[in-house]
Amino acid sequence: KKKINPVNFADRGMSLEAEINASNTxxxxxxxxxxxxxxxxxxxVKVDYPKRSAAVVREAYFRRPSTTDYNGVYRGYYIDFDAKETKNVTSFPLKNFHQHQIDHLAACLKQGGICFAFIKFxxxxxxxxxxxxxxxxxxxxQASGGRHSIPLTTIKKWxxxxxxxxxxxxxxxxxxxxLIAQQKGVTNE
Amino acid sequence: KKKINPVNFADRGMSLEAEINASNTxxxxxxxxxxxxxxxxxxxVKVDYPKRSAAVVREAYFRRPSTTDYNGVYRGYYIDFDAKETKNVTSFPLKNFHQHQIDHLAACLKQGGICFAFIKFxxxxxxxxxxxxxxxxxxxxQASGGRHSIPLTTIKKWxxxxxxxxxxxxxxxxxxxxLIAQQKGVTNE
Ligand SMILES: [Mg+2]
Ligand SMILES: [Mg+2]
Structure with a gap:
């Protein structure tokens, strides 16, 4: 008989985004x-519209997004986050983030959104x-000379x-x- | 001298989406x-990665979105809507909407989002x-035999x-x- 091992998605290399998408569904x-x-x-740039069949994109380019990857609504709150994974085991490199994502998170936070990074080691x-x-x-x-990564111990704390x-x-x-309890506790909303 | 007429964006045919995008900016x-x-x-389907230049999409197809066109955060509220325009002058045809948009709006409403259609005549x-x-x-x-459009008089009322x-x-x-005042008033949140 074939032996069935317990499923381990991490070993199978399921990406964080795929895991989040499945959870969202x-x-x-x-x-x-x-x-x-x-x-x-x-x-x-170029789209063909063949007769009796679907439009086909023939030339196009990827654009830089102006927001994060995920958003939505939960319990009346606006939720906004980006998914980031690292193979590092002791810290999370800040180079995984981009200025436009930080700016977007800051703007959403100012409007009272629940904003975070969804991080996977x-x-x-x-x-x-x-x-x-x-x-x-x-x-x-970091921008004013600080370290370029966040230690895992710090991530465990915050x-x-x-x-x-x-x-x-x-x-x-x-x-x-x-996170909602923390954030709304701090801002007294 | 050339006569300059007052700007009329409607006559110039600026699309509702372009107008909303400009307002959002x-x-x-x-x-x-x-x-x-x-x-x-x-x-x-097919993406080329030429050396020393940007990736080029060579074959791709449009997919049906599972949500509405717009969402975001305002005053702590989750905002969600679709933009729809009509050339009709007395009513708004419901065929402009699709089942998946209605389902998405209903799901967001249930989570306490501020949801609407942004309509232009x-x-x-x-x-x-x-x-x-x-x-x-x-x-x-409509699904149970009702009319297929919303009269302008009804839209003016609601x-x-x-x-x-x-x-x-x-x-x-x-x-x-x-809309927030109405919705939060009704649900007593
Ligand atoms: Mg990401
Ligand atoms: Mg639309």
Missing amino acids: YYLTTGQAVIHKKPTPIQL TKLNEYYLLPASFLIQTWQI GIPVQNGLNPRLQYLPAVDQ | YYLTTGQAVIHKKPTPIQL TKLNEYYLLPASFLIQTWQI GIPVQNGLNPRLQYLPAVDQ
Whole structure:
């Protein structure tokens, strides 16, 4: 008889985005949250419209997005985040982030959104939500000569761990609940 | 001397989406709201990666979006809407909407989002925000044999008019404020 090993998605190399997308589908289907990945923006140059069949893009280029990857609504709150993974095991490199993402998170935060980075340490199989307020501060410190990565110990202190399982793949709404409680506690809203 | 006529964007045929995008840029720049149009989802089939230059999409197809066109955050609220225009002058045809848009608006509404259709009567140069709750109800009545369009008189009654000007092109946040007051008043949140 064939031996069936327990499923280990991390070993199979399922990307963080694929895991988040699967979780979002689960949350949508069960009516718990409406969170979607934004499509990659494309600059169309040439499109053919053949008779009796679908339009075909024949020349197009990828454009730099002006926002983060994910947004949506949960319990009346606007949710906004970017997904980032690293093979590092002791720290998270800030070069994974781009200025436009930091600016977008800051703008959404100012409007009262719940904003964070969804971080995965692929080799450790560990996941964290890192509040945007902390990320923005760290980014600014880096710009004025600070270190180029965030130590895992710091992420453990300021981030909220996310449990992984089967359905949903990443049970991240309880971590979002904690983030909401923190953020709304601080701003007294 | 050449006579310069007053600018009339409606006559020049600026699309509703272009007008909304310009307004969103204004609101973003002035720190009033963060609302973006989602890119059209594309199914990539063939992408070339030439040396020393940008990747080129050589074959791709348009996919049906699973959401509406616009979303974002304003005053702590999740905002979600679709832009629709008609050349009709007495009613708005429901065929402009698709089931997946109605489903998405209903799901976002259930999560406490501020959801609506941003409607333009191009020949009248009139703009309205139509609350999603009203739209969904009308859609369901249509499905069970009701009429296939919404009379302008009904839109005037249930919708909130949007003023147009120069900067922002469409001053729609005051209409959103009214929608928030209505919706939060009704649900007692
Ligand atoms: Mg990402
Ligand atoms: Mg539209």
